Amino acid sequence: MEEYTIPRIGATKLNKLTSREIQKLYKDLLENGRLRKKHPGLSGSTVRGVHIMLHSALDRAVKERLLIRNPADSCVVPKVQHQEMKTLQPEDLKSYLDAAEKRGALAMFYLELVSGIRKGELVALQWADLDVEQRTISVSKQATKDETGALVVTRPKTENSVRQISIPQEAVELLVKEHAKHPSNPWLFPSSRTGSMYHPDSVATLHQRILRDAGLEHLRFHDLRHTFATLALQNGVDIKTVSAMLGHYDARFTLRTYTHTTR
Numbered sequence: 001m002e003e004y005t006i007p008r009i010g011a012t013k014l015n016k017l018t019s020r021e022i023q024k025l026y027k028d029l030l031e032n033g034r035l036r037k038k039h040p041g042l043s044g045s046t047v048r049g050v051h052i053m054l055h056s057a058l059d060r061a062v063k064e065r066l067l068i069r070n071p072a073d074s075c076v077v078p079k080v081q082h083q084e085m086k087t088l089q090p091e092d093l094k095s096y097l098d099a100a101e102k103r104g105a106l107a108m109f110y111l112e113l114v115s116g117i118r119k120g121e122l123v124a125l126q127w128a129d130l131d132v133e134q135r136t137i138s139v140s141k142q143a144t145k146d147e148t149g150a151l152v153v154t155r156p157k158t159e160n161s162v163r164q165i166s167i168p169q170e171a172v173e174l175l176v177k178e179h180a181k182h183p184s185n186p187w188l189f190p191s192s193r194t195g196s197m198y199h200p201d202s203v204a205t206l207h208q209r210i211l212r213d214a215g216l217e218h219l220r221f222h223d224l225r226h227t228f229a230t231l232a233l234q235n236g237v238d239i240k241t242v243s244a245m246l247g248h249y250d251a252r253f254t255l256r257t258y259t260h261t262t263r
Contacts, residue, residue, distance in 0.1 A: 116228030
């Protein structure tokens with residue numbers, strides 16, 4: 001979040017920061033927040049995240065008596081436009097995985113469907129993150145873009161996102177076979193072109209090709225995460241377990257998100 005705030009208001013003294021300046025910050029981010037200019041504006045949810053971070057920091061300043069009041073209190077925060085949640089239907093799973101296998105990506109997309117991890121977390125997995133005996137994967141890294149747009153590997157933003165996920169034996173066996181194809185490579189899913197970490201955007205592109213090969217309707221890669229959570233809840237996995245596997249900060253958030261699947 002610092003890359004959005006510091007270049008714009010970082011030089012402003014704390015006691016000179018006004019609600020009007022913060023509101024101008026949000027407007028600028030909505031219109032010109034991205035470094036890549038194809039889609040210059042940030043989403044409402046990202047700007048809302050900036051507001052939460054900034055409001056919290058200014059609250060701390062009030063408690064330490066560095067400010068009389070929090071100037072972010074009176075700011076109007078952008079509404080979040082929620083995209084419709086879609087999932088792969090159970091009857092389409094075999095077609096999807098068959099198409100993934102034909103493209104040599106069965107292990108990657110099978111793991112996604114049985115774990116629901118985020119795209120950046122998936123590509124950042126290394127062979128050392130798999131515990132074959134315990135049948136778990138350790139999620140402690142994510143691929144993200146820095147302020148210049150370059151891809152970097154960082155620790156997840158919240159401690160809830162650092163987690164161990166139990167996976168089925170079938171997933172373990174697929175991952176072991178996948179690693180045998182490139183035993184000296186530390187990445188669990190190295191790029192076939194570069195041998196280094198798979199780019200998250202390339203995973204999303206491959207996902208769309210798999211859907212097309214299988215004759216299935218358009219779904220975002222993120223909808224595979226929704227598919228995992230929905231199927232887990234429908235098959236009796238408790239909400240706290242699903243929430244922990246997804247790396248959510250609160251099981252209540254998970255329940256609100258997937259209330260349509262839970263009675």
